[in-house]
Amino acid sequence: MLSRVADSLYWMSRYMERTDGILRMLRINYASSQDDIQEFSWKPVLRIFSYVDEEGATKMAHNTRAVLQYMVTDRENSNSVLNIITRARENARSVQDHITKELWQCLNDFYHTIRDEKLNHDLQREDPISILDILIKQGLLYFGTLDVTMARGEGYAFINIGKYLERGVQSADILDVKFSDMNYDFTKTDTTYWKYLLLSISGYELYLKTYRSGFDAKNVVEQTVLNEDFPRSILYSAGQLHRYFERLKGERNQEAFRHIDFMIGKIKSKVRYSTVESIMAQGLHTYLNGIKDDLYQVGIALNQHYFAYT
Amino acid sequence: MHTSELLNSYTVDPGTWDEMYSDLAVRGQYKGVVDFMQQMSIEELNKKEELAKRLFMSQGITFTVYSSGEGIEKIFPFDIIPRIITAAEWKYIEEGIRQRLKALNLFLKDVYTNQFILKDGIVPVEMVYSCPHYLREMHGFHVPHDLYVHIAGIDLIRDHDGTFYILEDNLRTPSGVSYMLENREITKRLFPDLLPGNNVRSVTEYPNILHRNLVSLSPRQTAHPTVVVLTPGIYNSAYFEHTTLARLMGVELVEGRDLVIDNHRVYMKTTAGLQQVDVIYRRVDDEFLDPLVFNPDSMLGVAGIMSAYRKGNVAIVNAVGNGVADDKAIYTYVPAMIRYYLNEEPILKNVPTYQLGHADEREHVFASMQKMVIKKTNESGGYGMLMGHTASDEEISRYKMEILKDPRQYIAQPIINLSSAPCYMNGKLKPRRIDLRPYALCGPDGIQIVPGGLTRVALREGSLVVNSSQGGGSKDTWVLAG
Numbered sequence: 141m142l143s144r145v146a147d148s149l150y151w152m153s154r155y156m157e158r159t160d161g162i163l164r165m166l167r168i169n170y171a172s173s174q175d176d177i178q179e180f181s182w183k184p185v186l187r188i189f190s191y192v193d194e195e196g197a198t199k200m201a202h203n204t205r206a207v208l209q210y211m212v213t214d215r216e217n218s219n220s221v222l223n224i225i226t227r228a229r230e231n232a233r234s235v236q237d238h239i240t241k242e243l244w245q246c247l248n249d250f251y252h253t254i255r256d257e258k259l260n261h262d263l264q265r266e267d268p269i270s271i272l273d274i275l276i277k278q279g280l281l282y283f284g285t286l287d288v289t290m291a292r293g294e295g296y297a298f299i300n301i302g303k304y305l306e307r308g309v310q311s312a313d314i315l316d317v318k319f320s321d322m323n324y325d326f327t328k329t330d331t332t333y334w335k336y337l338l339l340s341i342s343g344y345e346l347y348l349k350t351y352r353s354g355f356d357a358k359n360v361v362e363q364t365v366l367n368e369d370f371p372r373s374i375l376y377s378a379g380q381l382h383r384y385f386e387r388l389k390g391e392r393n394q395e396a397f398r399h400i401d402f403m404i405g406k407i408k409s410k411v412r413y414s415t416v417e418s419i420m421a422q423g424l425h426t427y428l429n430g431i432k433d434d435l436y437q438v439g440i441a442l443n444q445h446y447f448a449y450t
Numbered sequence: 451m452h453t454s455e456l457l458n459s460y461t462v463d464p465g466t467w468d469e470m471y472s473d474l475a476v477r478g479q480y481k482g483v484v485d486f487m488q489q490m491s492i493e494e495l496n497k498k499e500e501l502a503k504r505l506f507m508s509q510g511i512t513f514t515v516y517s518s519g520e521g522i523e524k525i526f527p528f529d530i531i532p533r534i535i536t537a538a539e540w541k542y543i544e545e546g547i548r549q550r551l552k553a554l555n556l557f558l559k560d561v562y563t564n565q566f567i568l569k570d571g572i573v574p575v576e577m578v579y580s581c582p583h584y585l586r587e588m589h590g591f592h593v594p595h596d597l598y599v600h601i602a603g604i605d606l607i608r609d610h611d612g613t614f615y616i617l618e619d620n621l622r623t624p625s626g627v628s629y630m631l632e633n634r635e636i637t638k639r640l641f642p643d644l645l646p647g648n649n650v651r652s653v654t655e656y657p658n659i660l661h662r663n664l665v666s667l668s669p670r671q672t673a674h675p676t677v678v679v680l681t682p683g684i685y686n687s688a689y690f691e692h693t694t695l696a697r698l699m700g701v702e703l704v705e706g707r708d709l710v711i712d713n714h715r716v717y718m719k720t721t722a723g724l725q726q727v728d729v730i731y732r733r734v735d736d737e738f739l740d741p742l743v744f745n746p747d748s749m750l751g752v753a754g755i756m757s758a759y760r761k762g763n764v765a766i767v768n769a770v771g772n773g774v775a776d777d778k779a780i781y782t783y784v785p786a787m788i789r790y791y792l793n794e795e796p797i798l799k800n801v802p803t804y805q806l807g808h809a810d811e812r813e814h815v816f817a818s819m820q821k822m823v824i825k826k827t828n829e830s831g832g833y834g835m836l837m838g839h840t841a842s843d844e845e846i847s848r849y850k851m852e853i854l855k856d857p858r859q860y861i862a863q864p865i866i867n868l869s870s871a872p873c874y875m876n877g878k879l880k881p882r883r884i885d886l887r888p889y890a891l892c893g894p895d896g897i898q899i900v901p902g903g904l905t906r907v908a909l910r911e912g913s914l915v916v917n918s919s920q921g922g923g924s925k926d927t928w929v930l931a932g
Binding site: 141142143144145146230233234236237241244245248249252294298388390391392393446447448 | 507508509510523683684689693694696697701702703704705707708718719720721722723
């Protein structure tokens, strides 16, 4: 496979995973902003998913419609869903002969949907949940089409490598920002705070089933980092990343493979052999930052050994 | 309103060949479609038109127009009523094109090797050497199977009495074939059962034939040669076509930056290292192909590719330097080439053409500018063209000044009326002028022409210019089986 094609598939996939993360986060935070909880602020969302400065974030912190517009349809915000989808589509466009026609059409439709002026208008006037749901479903259509139609070749491996690397980074980010927002105070027991955090990463129901004794910050960390069955956990993401990377093993390029395989294996082991206690002992922030760094290093190595074409 | 009324409102322009009507009776080949349309209401037809637009948009069969830093997706206008060609007409066109391509290919071989045709004075030497597309880099080099033209898109038009004329031979990187394929797909969606009911020949073989031909050109004796399509990239207006062809043939779509030359061989950069490339169907113009040989500023090509080509380590399709054969001034000599190389009379006629480089012909043209269309010999896409009957006196005199600066660069042709075909416009059928571009594929086993092509249509009322850059659209093109 052409290096350029692998690169484009990888980024198409990362952008789509990011889109899904942003949309879910917005949807739940919107619900939370309508709930009767103390001091709701959009700041953490803006910190995780955009480059807006402190002043801008403070200004928007309590203006729900402004945040939605900024995060979804703003053309100036390079991390708005509109711009991310545009980039995902540009990547897909340049590899149309490597993804199925259905997948391309699905992404292309997503692009036309999000650029529709009416959608922007409705986002300002109508029920935002309905609008976000339209977009989330368009994303799910992408994931489903990918699963049902794409051949399980090298391209599929790169798509999944991008997806799980992005997801790992995202989960670490979300956890870190949410905890920093309450100064890593593990004694905080505000039930709604944890509930909305878990809802935003689709982990609420699993939490209820796993921990029957109410909300505990430690358990939230445990599930988000260490639960192997939780598809948004860092452990799961690292595992999948490894699984799909292993498919690239072949006759040629063995040295590069071994190098990156070692890096990913190390991340996986690092997470697998952590406990909540060991994480807290070295500090949650330090721990999550370390994981994020390691994941970024994998991205850089992939770029160097597999995607370099210019 | 019912569609029978819609047909009644159709009036053929005087002095024009209409593809659907002759003496106000529907021609046999259109009966099936006309009957079908008459069963539909305006609302239904409008819905079909909407559906067509949506399908083009959703499949990304679009080109991007950049304004204020933002890309806007546009679709190439499509008219829902097919253009229909009878079996007899097709047989004639097919034979004519085959004959013409045979001669043009021989001309290219000759002009880059022995130059018999120049020595015998059939084509003036200065005509060839003054052509910017005549490339000395190609001289004395034998291309595989002596094939220069692998893919041709020859433009045909019809005069008031229905005679077909060759308007242009496109032998470099003719585009539009994806529209031939996609327009057919759209018709299948718009009008269920209409195609099989009318005995329309299929066009789907095109990518298979092309792929077979490309594989057969591989210089390396290997079971699975690496064939690629070389595109200038996603910002090219024909990018959709490049990706469609790569997909339909199951080959890699590469950009110049994906390729690298080592020891006069072409390689592509893959995730598993370098992989040798055997055949390149390039959609990059000669000028940009190799910065070491041609335009040194080109970012679209591959440095050193010409040396690999001349060493015979890679096949390039179409051959480099074909522009000398589809030059608008050389065009005049194609009938002479057919007589010279094949000893046959040309089947398809040329449009009478005046060389403005010749003083007497220029004077004749200058005296009757209103009846002429003037074209630059090395431009395409309807750029740099003057239509005498619509131009103002001022435009004409300004254009004359331009011509006098370098008359070799211009030709003139009497304005041909172009046949008309019905188009669906705002609930009515209107005659609009059309041309025809069939696509011919030449391989070691001969010339094959897929029964169909691209019908371009001038959507503006009264316009004779069908180029997409000048407000043209397209139609699905049916060739009927017997």
